Amino acid sequence: MAVRYELLKQCKQSGARLGRLHTPHGVIETPIFMPVGTLATVKTMSPEELKEMDAQIILSNTYHLFIRPGHEIVKEAGGLHKFMNWDRPILTDSGGFQVFSLGDLRKITEEGVQFRSHLSGEKLFLSPEKAMEIQNALGADIIMAFDECPPYPAEYEYVKNSTERTYRWLKRCKEAHGRPEDQALFGIVQGGEYRELREESARQLVDLDLPGYAVGGLSVGEPHEMMFEILGYTTPLLPKDKPRYLMGVGSPEALIQGAILGIDMFDCVLPTRIARNGTTMTSEGRLVVRNAKFTRDFGPLDPNCDCYTCRNYSRAYLRHLIKADETFGLRLTTYHNLYFLLNLMHQVRQAIMEDRLLDFRDEFMMKYYGTLN
Ligand SMILES: CNc1nc2cc3nc(NC)[nH]c3cc2c(=O)[nH]1
Ligand SMILES: [Zn+2]
Secondary structure (H helix, E strand, O other), X not given: OOOEEEEEEEOOOOOOEEEEEEEOOEEEEEOEEEOEOOOOOOOOOOHHHHHHOOOOOEEEOHHHHHHOOOHHHHHHOOOHHHHOOOOOOEEEOOOHHHHHOOHHHEEEOOOOEEEEOOOOOOEEEEOXXXXXXXXXXXXXXXXXXXXXXXXXXXXXXHHHHHHHHHHHHHHHHHHHOOOOOOOEEEEEEOOOOOHHHHHHHXXXXXXXXXXXXXXXXXXXXXXXXXXXXXXXXXXXHOOOOOOEEEOOOOOHHHHHHHHHOOOOEEEOOHHHHHHOOOEEEEOOEEEEOOOHHHOOOOOEOOOOOOOHHHHHOEHHHHHHHHHOXXXXXXXXXXXXXXXXXXXXXXXXXXXXXXXXXXXXXXHHHHHHHOOOO
C-alpha cells in the first residue's frame, strides 16, 4: 500500500501523537511541517539545502503545474521527483483551492470548475477526473481529492450543498485514481463552521477507509478560536491509525495547537512568503530584519538558532541584502524561516516523547508572543 501510518505514542497531556508515515520515497516523522514548493521548487532553496534542514516532505501545486509547464512535460521528464531532483516524499494538492481563490474567474458545476488561466486567460477546466489525471502524471506519494473549499463566512445552505458535492467528487476521484498502489489519495473534510456538516463529512470520509484525512476549509479568514474549536470536535472523529493533515496552516502557535488537537501534518506558504520581504520568525518572535534599527546590529538573526544563516551572517548584513534586493538575502531569510518551523516541529515531537507538550507550548508562547495565549 502506498502510505502506512505507524502510531508510536499517544501524548498523555493532549490529543497529540508521535508517528511515522511510511511512503514509497521514505519515512516522515509526525507531527511534521511541509515546506511548500508551488512550482516544483521551494522558492530559492536547493534540494540539498532542504535536506540539510531536515525537510522530510515537500508540497507542490497541481493547478500551477497544470498551467505551467503542463503535467505531460513533468510526466515525460519521469515525474515530479525526477524533474525537481527531490528523492524524498512529495504531496500534491488537487488544484481546488487555487482555482477557488481565483474568485469570479470561475464557474462551479456538478461536473467540475471552469476557470481562466491566471497567465494566458485561456478557458480551462478542472474536475475530479482531471485532477487525478494530473496528479497521477506528477507522481507525488500523497495526492489530494478535488474539493471545494467554501469561502468564509458562508451560509449553511451553501456549505451543505458544497460539502455534499465535494463528497460526490471524492468518490469520483477514488474511481478515477489510476495509481492507488503508489500514490495515497487523502480525502478532505469540509463543512465550514457548521458542526453537523463537519461531523457528516468526517463520517462519510471515514466510511471510504482512505489512507489519510485532511481537514479543509480552514485558515480562510475565520477567527483562530473558531479553527481550534472545529479541530477539537473534528479530529477525534478521524481514525487514530491514519494521518490527519491540516491544510494551509500555519503560524507557530497554530502548528503547536494543531498538534495538541491531534493533527499530524501541516503546510503553509508563510515562512517562504514573509522571508521575501525580510520578515523572519525568531525564538523571540517576529523580526523584520529590513528595519533601520538593525543597521549596526552585527549579531546573529536569532541567537538561539544554529541554522546556516544564524551561524554565518549578521542582522546588519541581512538588512543590507534585503534593502538592496539581493537574491542572496531572500535565500538566507528563507533558509532560516524554514529551519525555524522544521525545528519547531522537531521540538514538538521531542515534547510529545517526554509527555510535556503543554508545558512546551506555554514556554514557547511566552517567548515568541510574550503571552500565554
Ligand atoms: C486542495 N484542497 C484544499 N486545499 C486547501 C488549501 C488551503 N490553504 C488554506 N489556507 C492558507 N486553507 C486551505 C483549505 C484547503 C481546502 O479546503 N482544500
Ligand atoms: Zn536561523
